[in-house]
Amino acid sequence: MTLPHVEEIRWELDYDVYLRMTNDSAYTYDIRELFHVKDEKLPSAGEFILYPVNLGEDYVYGIAALNQEDSGSAASFKTLWSALHDAVGGGWVHFNNCLLYAMETRYLQLTAPLMKRPVTRWKPDPVTESWLRTKRWKYYVPVDKKKAKKEYNIRMKNNELGDIKSIPSSFINLFLATSNGQYRALKKAGESKKVAQIDLVKLMLGINYLGEPQILYIRSAVLNAIKNYSANKLPTVVIFDPFDAAAVMSLNQEGYQIDAIAFRNTKSLTVREADEKKLQIQSIIDEINAYNRSQFMKRLDHYYNP
Numbered sequence: 325m326t327l328p329h330v331e332e333i334r335w336e337l338d339y340d341v342y343l344r345m346t347n348d349s350a351y352t353y354d355i356r357e358l359f360h361v362k363d364e365k366l367p368s369a370g371e372f373i374l375y376p377v378n379l380g381e382d383y384v385y386g387i388a389a390l391n392q393e394d395s396g397s398a399a400s401f402k403t404l405w406s407a408l409h410d411a412v413g414g415g416w417v418h419f420n421n422c423l424l425y426a427m428e429t430r431y432l433q434l435t436a437p438l439m440k441r442p443v444t445r446w447k448p449d450p451v452t453e454s455w456l457r458t459k460r461w462k463y464y465v466p467v468d469k470k471k472a473k474k475e476y477n478i479r480m481k482n483n484e485l486g487d488i489k490s491i492p493s494s495f496i497n498l499f500l501a502t503s504n505g506q507y508r509a510l511k512k513a514g515e516s517k518k519v520a521q522i523d524l525v526k527l528m529l530g531i532n533y534l535g536e537p538q539i540l541y542i543r544s545a546v547l548n549a550i551k552n553y554s555a556n557k558l559p560t561v562v563i564f565d566p567f568d569a570a571a572v573m574s575l576n577q578e579g580y581q582i583d584a585i586a587f588r589n590t591k592s593l594t595v596r597e598a599d600e601k602k603l604q605i606q607s608i609i610d611e612i613n614a615y616n617r618s619q620f621m622k623r624l625d626h627y628y629n630p
Contacts, residue, residue, distance in 0.1 A: 330559065330572050330584040341561055341570045341586065353561050355570065359494070360563045366615050372416045372490040373612050376424055376521070377560040380574035380581060384553045387412050391547060401536045407543045412550070414577060415620035416487065420524065421575055422546050427520035427527075431549035434523055438541040439463045454533065464538050465530025469504045475529045476500075488528050492521075499525040559583075564608075567601050579613030582606060 328347040336342050341353040359376055367373060390413060401407045405419060412422045426432035433439075440463055448455050457475060458466075466472035476499075479485050488496075499522045502510070510519050534542075562573050568588040574581055585602050587593055593601075 333570065333572060333584045333586040335570050335586045335588045335590070338588075343559060343561070343572065343584075345559070351558060353570075355563050358561050358563050358570075359492070360565055362565045366611070367490070372487070372616050372619055374417055374420055374490055374492055375562055375573065375580060376492070376517070377421060377562065377573045377575050377580060378557055379421065379425060379550065379553065380576040383414075383418075383574075383576050384550060386577055387547075387550050401539050401543075404531055404534055404539050404542060407539045408546060411543055411547055414575075415579075415616055416490070416623070417579060417616055418575060420491075422550065423527065423542075424520050424524055425553075426542075426546040426549035427523045428516045429549050429552075429554075430516070431552075432542060432545035434463060434465050434467050434526060436541060436545075438537055439465065458530075458533055461530075463530075464534055465526050467526060469502065469507065472526050472529055473500065476525075479529070488525065491525060491528065495521040495525055498522055564605055567605060569601060569605060571605060579616060580609050582609055 328345040328349065330343060331346050332342075332344040334342045336352075339355050341355060341358075343351045343353070345351075361375070391411060408419055408422065412418055423432065427434075441458075441461060447459070457478065461471055462468070466475050476488075479488070498518060502522055507519070507522060510522075559572050560574060562571050563569070564571060570586045570588075571582050572584040574583055582605065585605065587598060587601065590598070
């Protein structure tokens with residue numbers, strides 16, 4: 325099945341972006357609800373740049389082909405990263421966007437039976453720091469907001485945030501600002517993107533405490549989500565504030581790709597000015613993709629050659 329592509333994009337009123345697809349479906353976005361890029365500068369070395377975007381058609385089919393050719397028998401299930409990377413390929417941004425998609429579509433749920441910790445009075449001797457930090461968790465990740473925030477604060481104090489520092493600040497702020505009751509309200513209202521963004525932070529806070537059964541469950545959930553990837557998935561629109569631009573974006577095997585761009589003030593822009601801005605935005609995306617690949621290769625080198 326060929327997924328629909330953007331036929332037309334317009335930035336209509338101040339807060340509305342209109343899309344029409346090749347299958348004649350149409351969407352209107354409120355830019356206040358979209359992901360905003362406010363600064364195109366690259367971050368500190370060791371971090372990554374994550375934009376929450378849809379999986380591209382070629383990438384989805386590539387994952388299917390990868391898992392048909394190899395059932396994963398050689399995969400390592402010691403870490404979530406190694407297990408999932410073996411299945412979906414790509415780098416850190418692919419890893420996170422696949423997790424986000426699986427959580428948005430509810431194939432992956434942090435409260436699934438396999439994510440629940442067994443009730444036990446056992447404790448290690450001697451007592452370990454990880455046991456002390458997780459002994460009151462009901463699940464292998466801190467699902468409860470108070471426990472999740474406590475873990476976040478401990479990690480921040482001990483400079484142990486790691487890849488959490490590369491999660492967009494809007495995700496972190498949403499996580500910190502959302503109580504358990506507000507989180508339940510978001511789920512009830514069908515705010516799947518916001519729920520997935522909060523859950524991604526929670527998952528990363530618990531990622532070091534996952535056992536093989538949990539890793540296998542998450543891997544399977546992600547692959548099932550991608551296997552049933554919807555052709556009617558709402559396209560991703562990202563707002564580039566420095567350019568007053570709305571870009572339809574997706575993720576291919578190499579990284580982010582731009583599928584279409586519209587500007588807020590089209591009447592005040594000449595064709596040449598618009599083309600120059602498009603080239604600037606594309607250059608930024610190319611630089612980000614190169615930067616993410618470079619950081620990823622350094623991480624792999626450190627992983628295999630500590």
